[in-house]
Structures are given as C-alpha cells and as structure tokens.
Amino acid sequence: MPTKVERWKDEAYGTEIRDHLERFASEGFQSIPEDERDAWFERFKWWGLYHQRKGQESYFMLRIGTPMGRMTPEQLRTVGEVAREYATGPVDNPEFGEAYADFTTRQSIQLHWIDIEDVPDIFEELESVGLSTMQACGDSWRNIVGSPVAGRDADEHVDVWPIVRDLHDRFKGNDLYTNLPRKWKVAVTGDYRGAGQGDINDLAFEPAVKELDGESVEGFNVRVGGGLARKEPRFARDIDVFCRPENVPAVAAGLSGLFRDYGDREDRFNARMKFLVDEWGPEKVRSVLQAKYVDDELLTAGEDLREGYDYNAGRADAPGDYVGVYEQRDGQHFVGLSVLVGRMAAEDVIELADLADAYDSSMIGLTQRQNVIVGDIADEDLSEFLEEPLLEEYSPDPHPFMRGSIACTGTEYCSLSIVETKNRMVRYARWLRDNVPVPEGVEDFHIHLSGCTASCAQPQIADISLRGMKTRKDGDAVEAFDVGLGGGLGENPRFADWIEMRVPADEVPGYIANLLGTYEAEREDSESFRSFVADRDEDELADLAEPEATSYEDPYLANTKMTWYPYAEDDSMSASPAPTGPNDEPLPTDD
C-alpha cells in the first residue's frame, strides 16, 4: 500500500502544482486550508519551495537549480536582486545581514524567508533570465552536478557541459520522470579531478576509456546507488557499463525508469536507489537495465581514471577544491573564490555579478564545496581582477581555515537540525585562523558541519566531521557535536571514523587545535591529514586529542532548536510573529 506522500502525489504533482501555487499566492498564505498544508507543502517541493520550521510558519526556503552550478553573470545578478528584494525576514542574521543567498553542496542556490505571495513575481524574474526552481526539491530528477568549468578546464577528459544541458532539458518537466519514488541525484564527471563527486550520487557517469574496434574511445563508466543520508551512507557501485557520450541520455533514462518502476513506494526511508542496489546487487541492476530499459547492447566497463581524482580527496599533493587561479583551455583563467559556508550577502552577489561582467566573463560556477568561480578572466586582466576589493572577503587565496568549511542550514531554518550550524562554523573558522598554527604544507583543510544525523553537509567525507548532538555541561544541556575524522573521496573514497561523542560546541575549537598539534608533531614528512588518520587504529585515534575549553566563546550554546529564530532579541517560541503576511507582520488570528 502506498505511503501518505504517494497518495498526495497521486492527487496532484509535477508541473500542475504551479497553478495551485499561483492561486495560493494571489489569495494569501491563509488560503491554504490548514488540514491540507502538509500535503501542499510536500507538493510545493517539486517547484523548489520548502516550508520553514516551527516558529517560522508562512515562510519558505526557495531553491534554484543550476546544472553543474553554471550561470551567466546576468543570472547571478538576478539571483542577487531576487534575494535582496524577497529573501528578507523579520530579523537580520548577525553575520550575514538582512538578505543573502546560500550556495549548496549540490551547486544550487537557496533563499530564505520567502513569502508565498511573492512567488509568482520571483518565478517571473528568474525565468526571464533562464533560471528555474523546477524539480529543485521533491521526488524527481534533481539538479545535475558536475564540474562548473567543464569545457574550460585545461585538464579534462570530456567536455560534459553539452551532455548535462541535454539531460537537464530532457528530464526537467518530463512527465515520464516527474514522479519518482524519491529524489534522483545525478553526477556527470568529465574532468580528471573527480569534481562531480559521483560516488555520493544515485547515478554517476565517471570518466573512462575503452578499446572498441581497435580504437580508444573516450566515455564514461556508470555507477549507481551512492548517497549519504539516513545514517546509511553508500558509495555508488560499479554496474560494469561503459557508455559513449552520445549514449548517456539513453542509459540515464533507462536507470531512472528502472528506479521509477522498482523503487520502494511503500516506505520512503527505503526508497532511495542505494537500497535497491543493496537488495539486487549491481549485476541484477545491469541485467534488468539491459532487458527492459535500453535497446542497444550494453558495453562492459572501460578503464576508469579514478587514480587522478583529487577533488575533496584529502591529498597532500593537490588542492581538494577549485579555490585559486587556474588556466583555461583558451589561455584565459578561471578564479575560484572561497565563500565561507557558502553564504553570500545579496549585495555581494550583485557586486560579484557586476565584476564578472566588467571583466567580460561569461561564466559563473558554483562548486560542490559551496564556493564560487568566475571564468574567462583574460591573462592581461588577471592581476587587476585579483586586486578587486570584493576578493578580500571572497578570496582566491584564503587562510586554510577559512577555505575548507561546509555547513548545512541548521536550526536557523531547518526542522530536523538540533544545533546552530552556519554562523557557528564561521566563528570556529575565525577562531582557528586567529589562534591555531597551520601545520606546514596544509593549504585546505575540510571541516564539514551538519546539524543532525541527516547528512546535508556531507559530514562523512571530510578531514573533520562534525555532527550535531547534545550534552550536559556544568549541569546544563548544551549543543554539542559528534566528531569524525579522515573521510574523503578520491580514487578510494572512505567514510569518516567516528571518534568523539557529544563534545560541547564551545570545546570543539580546542579539540581541533589539540588534534592539529598532534598531527604536526607526529606525522611523517608531508603525510596528509587523511592518511595520518588512515594509518591509525581506533584507540590511537581516540588518544590523538581531547576537547578543551579555550578563549572561544559560543553565544548560542543553549538549545537553539527551541527558539523561533536563534538571532531574535526575544527568541522564545511564543515571541514568533509567524505566520505573517508579506510585510512580516503577524496575520490576524481567529480569536
């Protein structure tokens, strides 16, 4: 028997939700019948809208999907303008101000405090420059991820941008794939760096070479069933299929059709592709794909290129991100800018778009490490570009502790999280920068901070993994983190080992300082932090460092989950103005 969500989806889902959204927008938030809100909020996700958490009723998060994170400066400016005009709430964020945009780990953009009444205007503005929120959330093809510099990267196997554009056009708004059992995440990688992070996606096209009729053909190997959520992380599994670039759409259609038909619609917890692969094994996935979903005979896997993967791989010999200045194929440069925790003030987004325009750039890229790239900077303009004042804040050469951090949304807006995340990670990074010596040779050090055991900040694949928890300190319940070490992707991906439980949030910086001190003292030569961890057993890892209170002070140590908004002057749930109208004033109540 189908789940409640499946019944809601049967009644209305996909493109038709747009009409309902427009109707509710014109009639106001209160026109959504109270007893139907759960159903409508679930359906709105298909159009990129998530209702915010308790205490913030009537406000939505809006997600814009940008394939491979790739945008034009004009599109970026529109995002900034929409954020500035519509993504404002009753209270400012103390670090980021009144309006801001979040760049996500799947190369999308999230805006908060959106009123449903503004949604039609927002859609119109976004669509006027070719942006869309369609299928940014919900049970369908999500935003396709990959390297935003495909086609420009001087060091790549296949330019996947035309392929991804084609997939995006085919599978967005396609009735055959509108209603899948659960989300469907696809990565297409054409570079040598593994920047698509295919291992953590439902479907991954990975660069490969195969000898066919005496010729070496460039294409992709296919992996399926990766993902980090539900406390059941899996790396995608090899189904022994090689795919020529022109066959990618057929194989992608086949596999998403297979998931549509065989995925578990009776238990949403079990609905992801990774669990179907667990149940069937890769061989059966391949045989069913061949028998029922593709006409051409599938080729066996080619030779992969994973040995060169360095993206988020924790290697000592290569950067694990796109921050910095890189040469393009055409002799120009792309410049990767560090955006701490992926959040950028709306005014800065607009300024960056104008800057890109002024330097004749035609490409902006959002990366899976929540950073931003400006492409097409001419050789003769490069030094002037690097001197631009905006690049002091969003640096191509940041301090290592300001460079590698990812954080999820957290208790600020999310209904699952149990701790404050983004602002806390900003405070951690600043404290580490100001107080902890960087081990010699370390240029990027990846800390991923997630607010709960869901895995939105990808906590299992970082040098240091922080996952929200609670503990007791001096008699009080305080926010805390479980700590994991040594995860990462690369040729041989590995999930973090969990080492400490319930470290009080204000003792985490001290723990990291102690840990890095031990690493610096005990490592061999230029051993990377990840291999330093991999070389040690459980007991040795537990003995590496102790949590410690330091000069770091945490103003939000208590239970931010119980506030209506952690940064409000009166943060108690009863002080919430929500639900509100578009002017942030409380809506009239019946009593």
Place this chain on the structure above:
Amino acid sequence: MADRILKANAFTTFDLLEGSVEGHGFAEDAPAVLNVRTARRDPDEVTLELELDNVDLESVPAHADRVTLSSSEARTLATELRAAADRVDAASDTVEGETADGADPGGGEP
C-alpha cells in the same frame, strides 16, 4: 569507534538522557538516546528504542535495543510512567513538564 545506530534529529524523543548498562561482572554509565517511533504507513505497533553512547562503553559492543509494544501495551507503559512521574513530583517540587535535562519532549518520527 562505530557510528551511532539510532538517528538523532529534532524529532528524536530524547537526545540526551543518562543511561547505564549492567551485566554479570560489569556496570557502566553512558549518555543515551531514547526514541518512540511508529511506522509511517499503517502503524500496528509502537517501537521504543534505546542506544547508549558506545564511546563510553567497554563491556558491550555498539548497539541499540528495541522493544515493540501494541497500542494497549504502549498505553499501559504511558499510564505507569505518568503515575511514576506523579510520585516523583509529589516527593519534590519539580515543575510539571520539565524534563530532567531541560530537553524538550519530541514527537516520534517526522
């Protein structure tokens, strides 16, 4: 160290309780997660699940314990818990509704 077995998010009933494990020849204390859950679809039983932080335990491997209760058994348990809470309140001045650690009672699975 093994990862947690149980999820811990804003819908978890208690993410911070004091627990203990006792066996023949061992007794240890550890923080614990305690959660009440029902299946999302046509639930026919209540599950009560408990996990002690494995990092604090040497005598038993990382694990979670679960018991399933019928709706009637769950009500019996709730009645007993309420009566026991009343006795504790009567013996002290604890304000009703305040839990020992200040954590809020959640509502099972989202």
